[in-house]
Amino acid sequence: MNILTDSIRKDKEYGELLSAVVKGKTAPRALPILISGLCEGASDAVYASLVEDIKKTDKRAILFICSEEKECVRVKSLLKQFGFKCAFYVGRDLTFYNITASHEYEHERLKVLSGLLDGSLDAVVTTPDAALSYTIPPEKLISSNMKIEYDKTVIDPAELAKKLIDAGYVCVEMVEAPGQFARRGGIIDIYPTFATFKDIDGQESRGAYPFRIELFGDEIDRMEIFDSATQRMTVTLDAVEFYPARELLIDSEKRAELKKAIESWRAKSKDSRAIEEMTSEIAVLDTDGDINFADKYITLVYPERMSLLDYFGEKTTVIIKGTTAVYDRIKAAQWHQSQTVEELLSAGTIAPKYTDYSKPEAMLDVFLDKSVTLHFDSLGQGMSGKKLGAMFTFRTKHMVSYCENLELLCDDLGGYVRGGYKVILVAENEAAAKNLSALLSEKGFSAIIESDKEDYAKGEIPKSAVLIWWKNYIKGYELTTPKIAILSTSPESREGGLSGAAQIKRKKKKRSGTEAILSYNDLEVGDFVVHEIHGIGQYMGIENLTVDGVSRDYITIRYAGSDRLFLPVDKLDMVSKYIGAHSDDGLVKLSRFGGNEWGRAKAKAKAAAKDIAKDLIKLYAERSRRPGFAFPADDDLQADFEAAFEYDETEGQLAAAEDIKEDMMKPVPMDRILCGDVGFGKTEVAMRAAYKAILGGKQVAILVPTTLLALQHYQTITSRMRAFSVNVDMISRFRTPKQQAQSLRRLKRGDTDVIVGTHRLISKDIEFKDLGLLIIDEEQRFGVAQKEKLKQIAENVDVLTLTATPIPRTLNMAMGGIRDISVLDEAPVDRLPVQTYVLEYDELILIEAIRRELRRGGQVFYLYNFVETINDCAAKLSKAIPEARITVAHGKMDKEQLEDIWGEMLAGEIDILVCTTIIETGVDIPNANTLIVENSQRLGLSQLHQIRGRVGRSARRAYAYFTYPRNKAVNEIATKRLEAIRDYAEFGAGFKIAIRDMEIRGAGNLLGSEQHGHLDAVGYELYIKLLNEAILEEKGEKVKEKPECTVTLRCDAFIPDKYVPYSAQRMGLYKRIAMIETNEDKDDIVDELIDRFGDVPKQTMSLLGVALVRAAAKKCGITSIIEEQSEIKVLLSVFDFEVWSELSDIYRGRIRVIMSENPTVIIKKQKGEDVLKMLHELFCKYYEILQNYI
Known part of the structure; x- marks a missing residue:
């Protein structure tokens, strides 16, 4: 039972409407039904009621057809709120050219189609053109369906791989995204676009999760879901059923x-x-x-010419929202499609018999004639001249939200109660419901929260009381006939709460921000590496060599000239990927093996690191010694503020907010970075921190790089905090000198709680009464001088830096543990990703992209980054699209002119803005949803990502076209940038892009340009290691240098090719194995190896043992371990007589010492003993005894 849907059922019209629908299900032909008179909130309640009531007798999905994608998203979210399984079928963007595109939308469509086939959906929402567009026929999708059962399916790995490839899956080394699979001997990883999973307890769940099959022969030994980030298994499965990864399956x-x-x-x-x-x-x-161009030939691939409609049977319930607008959209879409077809025909690139890409409008009418169709039209238009089966007119009235006027709410409530109305008050959440209940009780009303009493859970509305409901959101409305009023206290702008479909619950290990960064790193053949002793070389691969009858893997590193270093894999902790300066052709100067040049470069870098450590300690370590302000713990007011957030937070938002508030409660100044992709909710997290500072009696300053961003933040914060008596002000060029003077006085007196501004905020005349929190948005946009002033202001206050793509300098500090970092890496629910294309410049494709955006009433950003010829570019576009209103914007214009242009964009008075990278930071233009970038190879990777964030800020689908010159070579670094922007098209890519950017263009400098050469000379990771050691020394801590240790034991120690076939994966594992310190580290890797690759081979277990022995030996100052036939020689850098005497007593008769310039310990072997275990225990005992003498 649901109070909101039950209120609609009390209306007589609804009862008759439902009877007409039921009758239509059994009639030979059901005539269309027209419903009018419903305002938005009431129509939403009717939708939910109809789905619930119709599904009682007809289990098939209900089809909703809307005229706009934005409305589709809203209806989908609404129905999901009410607990229905609803999906949005996104229209196809036909790709007629050989350009690369992301596949998120294709996967979504396949998910919907598979949900219709397996009966898991209650409703599907779509646009009419999407419903008519051709897609994979149901029979083909069914035949391509794959079902794997633990105890029934017999698998031939080669045959399964071929079937996956035919189903559109791509074979990769390691699966990371839907539509991929990997094969390693008897282990197969598959990442379906959507699947039905059944665990060993018989519980079913649906979603897109990677799973792993381990085979014993041709039978399944184990099948489990695993985490794509860690590659560790999480849920044991009994069966999986999944569908293809592409709509067009071309064998x-x-x-x-x-x-x-x-x-x-x-x-x-x-x-x-x-x-x-x-x-x-x-x-x-x-x-x-x-x-990539297969869409052009879709009818050749699928001559059946089927669409979404063919997945619905006769007597389907179809709800059409806005009949006239729906048919207008069909006509417009098919006319524009015909224009594209004419271009293809005139170009001669397609034959006339393959020029239709969707069913004609008449086929929708044929489908509707066989269905039970409900036309919802508030004014009853769109059905003139058509014979109706029935017509129903509701008497409803839209009620505005009372979110900002609770006094008016109380006044109106009195009128409704006296008028005999039953009143339901819709609150945002449980906390808001309790607050409303207390407020109304103070005003003399009898207010009852629905969940408080069983009677009300049954749907009965009390006659003399106001019922407060918080389990679903809906806009307010009044039902005149049954006298029911639904009143809302939520903002009118809200489009409905979001709740995801049922998902498999998997345990997540909380990772620190630094771990999140490091998890994106990798090493491939050809990459430049740094060996701590031998310098910069080039990684050439892994070779297995047999020396003295013992097989081991070695990595090959090429140095200057023809020198090669074969490094045992257990010493990989000495090697790191080189991140620093590259030449224009992507090359790096290699060190000469055995020369003095590397030693000199390393010594210079170490000296420079000591200098920079002093500055770092002064700036950061001194902050920890200087007392800050410890904010009090959260109270009810903080809880109320957070409960008032109108959307569901992501796990990342909640974790970041807690991290920040914990920092604020410490008696030292906070310095934290909040990194989150565009639209991931950084502002809300920052506002929670700001409100905590205000409750602690402190002021908050929010610093932004541009005047327009200041205005946008000011409006957002004012709206969010208005109900909590927070005084928000802004200081920027938008304010007159008189207004600025008033703002400064209020700030100094303490009347202003939050001040938003540009660099004007760091001027000398700014005085705070008691600044407690500084929030910096996009720090990289400020100049060096401005940052120096920021350091002075932030000396004693908490600092929170917000960024979408952290610059390498900022990222370096986070990775080195110098600054704290929180990462928002979860995509918001139901947000449409930006469809990204990377292509050679093609005027025809780009003009069509612009026309498509203008046809749907949108706006276009056209980025042309040459000021001298930007007007020529605009003139060329004006000639090609004469009807478009085109304006130019670039950085050489004065600020007032640019402000005017942004204002015109916001007002919709500009169709195409031809601009430079000035749009990298700017106000949101929700109506601008197509971005075109010329010569994108010239821009930085973080720039490209930030610019892409200018579109896709509404519920409408957005497009980004990154072009590079036609028939012109693009250098290696630029190619890597474009590959990354294409590969990281998904949500949350900003963080990955920052890492990739650091690898491509180097790590930048930490505190000044004078350090840049030292960092480039030794590479990022070694420089950071030297810097961290220097910082410890500056803090007064002794840094004990561990000697290098060589371990030569008589056992094969490597990872066999057959066990882990891909060298890049073996390299990653070798690196991690070389860094293990404890038995727990070893056990973790063993568990992971079993999860990912199956039972661990003897050689790999030996390798793990060798790594553990080496780690223990280094702590003891041991430089070499050599196993011979009957004894083991251990060379020491320092000889501790007392320690070895105690060990001799423990290992009686087995240890003897040879004193010389290099003391050597001889350990006698015993027959049949585990040498690796014995050595590890001995060295651990040595270290334990050693601590007693320190």
Whole structure:
């Protein structure tokens, strides 16, 4: 039972409407039903009631058709609130050219189609053009479905791999995203786009999770879901059923057919561009590459010409919202499609018989004639001239939200109660419901929270009391006939709470921000590396060598000249990936093996690190010694503020907020970075910190790089904090000198709680009464001088830095543990990702992209980063699209002119803004949802990501086109940038991009340009190690240098190729094994190896043992361990007589010492003993005894 839907059921019209629907289900032909008179809140309640009531007798999904994607998202969110399994079927963006594109939307469509086939959906929401577009036929999807059962399925790995490839899955070394699979001998990892999982307890869940199959012969030995980040298994499975990863499935036969057709069309073409394009397509088909242009040939691939509608049977319940607008959208979409077809035909790149890509409008009418169709139209339009089965008119009235006027709420409540109305007051959440109940009780009303009494849980509304409901959000409305009033206290702008579908619960280990950073790193053949002793070389791969009958893996590092170093893999802790300066061709100067040059460079870097450590200690360590302000623990007011947030927080937001508040409660100044992708909720986390500071009696300053951002933040914060009596002010160029003077006085008196501003905030005339928290948005946008002033202001106050893509300098400090970092890496629910394309510049493609955006009433950012010729670019666009309103914006314009342009963009008075990177930070333009970047290879990776964040800020789908010059070579570094921006198209990519950016362009400098050369000379990781050691020394802590230790034991110690076939994966494992310190570290890796690759081979267990022995030996000052036939020689850097005397007593008769310039200990072996275990225990005992003498 639900109070809101039950209120609708009390309306007589609804009862008759439901009867008409039920009757239509059994009638030979159901005529359309028209529903009018419903305001938005009431129509939402009717939707939810209909889904609930119809599903009682008809288990099939209900189809909602809306005229706008934004409305689809809203309806989907609404129905999910009420507990229904609802999905949004996003329309196809047909790709007619050979350009790479992200596949998120394709996966979403397949998820919907599979949900319809397996009956797991209650409702599907879509637009009419999406419903009519061709897609994979149901029969093909069913035949491509794969089901794997633990005790029934027999698997041939090669056959399964072929089937996965035919189903559109891509074979990779390690699965990280949906649509991938990996094969390692008898272990197969699959990351389905959507699947039904059944665990060993028989519980079923649906979602997109990677799972691993371990085979014993051709039978399944184990099958489990695993975490793609850690590669560790989490849930044991009994069965998995999943569908293909692509809509267009093109096997070898279809590929040959397609190639033959294109060759035929190419032979007939006389257009040089068309011939070039088709030649390129044939080349792709010959190389078995991804067929990015396949949409153009969809009817050749699927001659059945089927769409979403073919997944619904007869007598489907169809709800059409806004009939006229729905049919207008069909006409517009199909007209624009016809224009594209004409261009393809005139270019000669396609044959006339393959030029339809969706069903005609008439086919929608045919489908609706066989369905029970409900037309919702508030004014009853759109059905004139059509014969109706029934028509229902509700009497409802929209009620505005009372969120900011509770006094008016009390006045209106009195009128409703006296008028005999039953009143339901909808609150945001349980905390808000309790607050409302207390407020109304003070005003003399009898207010009851629905969950307080069983009687009210049954849906009965008390006659003389106000019922407060908080379990679903809905806009307010009044039902006149049954006299029911639904009143809302939530903001009108809210589009409904979001709740995800049922998911498998997996345990997550909380990772620190630094661990999150390091988890994105890798090493591949050809990368430059740094060996702590031998210097900068190039990693050339892994080789297995047998020396004295013992097999081990060695990594090969190339140095200057023809020198090679073969390094045992157990010494990989001495090697790190080189992150520093590269030449224009991507090369790095290699060290000369055995020369003095590396030693000199390392010594200089160490001296420089000592200098910088002094500054770091002064800036950061001194902050920890200087008393700050310890804010009090959270109270009810803080809880109320957080409960008032209108959306569901992500786990990342909650964790970050707690980390920040914990820092604020410490008696030392906070210095924390909050890194989160665009739209991930950094502002809300920052506002919780700000409100905590205000409750502690302190002022808050929010510093932003531009005047427009200051205005945007001011409006956001004012709206969020208005109900909590917080005084927010702004100081920027938007304010007159008189207004600024007044603001300064209020700030000095302490009348202002929060001040938002640009660098004007760090001027000399700014005085705070008691500043407690400084929030800096996009720190990298401020200059060096401004940052120096910031350091002075922030000396005694808490500092929170917000960034979407942290600059390498900031990132360095976080990775080195110098600053704390919190990471928001969870995508918001139901947010549409930006469809990203990377392509050669093609005017036809770009003009069509612009026209498509303008056709849907949107705006376009066209980034052209050459001020001298930017007007020529605008003129070219104006000639191609004369109807568009085009304006130019660049950094050489004065601020007032730019402010005016942004204002015109916000007002929708500009269609295309041709601009430079000035848009990298700017106000949100929700209506601008297409971005085109010319010469994107010239921009930095973080810049590209930040610029992409300018679009996709509304419920409408957004597009980003990153172009590079046609027929012109792009250097290696620029190519890596474009590959990264394409690969990291998903939400949360900002953080990964920052890491990739640091690798591509070097780590930058930590405190000044004078340090840059030292960092480049030795590489980032070694420099940080030297810096950390210098910091410890500056703190007065003794840094004990561990001697290098060589371990030569008579056992094969390596990871066999057959066990881990990919060298990049073996390299990553070797690196981690070389860094183990304890038995717990070893056990963790063993568990992971078993999870990922199966039972651990003897050679790999030996390798782990060797690593453990080496770690223990280094702590004891041992430089070499050599195993011979009957004894083991141990060389020492320092000889401790007392320690070895005690050990001799413990190991009677087995230990003897040879005193010389290099003291040597001889350990006698015993027959049949585990040498690795014995050595580890001996060295651990040595270290334990040693501590007694320190």
